[in-house]
Amino acid sequence: MGYRSEVGFACTEEVNNIFKAIAIANAEFKEFLNYAESTDCRYLWSDIKYYDSYPDVACMNNIMEFLDNAGLDEEYGMMRIGEELEDIETKGMPYEFDMYINRSIEI
Secondary structure, eight states, X not given: OXXXXXXXXXXXXXXXXXXXXXXXXXXXXXXXXXXXXXXTTEEEEEEEOOOTTSHHHHHHHHHHHHHHHTTOGGGEEEEEEOSSTTOEEEEEXXXXXXXXXXXXXXX
16 A cells, blocks of 8 residues: 655645646646645645655655755645654745644544
């Protein structure tokens, strides 16, 4: 089955337009975006294999690296929660987009 993550991404309209432009040119990235639950400039991928070696994930990581290098790290926020309790990753400014981690127990 593989290791699964939950990934959330929120951004400004400007960054969302960059996403849309890249999706037009890159079919794998377009499919990746379509797999997410999305509203406005917010995307949520549940139960996803978020491996850096996957082309769509590499594209996503390259976009975030570009934004960081361009000084646009305040224009987006990303959080990833892995299966392991300590496996949490954040990029950009997720708290500026009201993104928070909330783990709970379900019985």
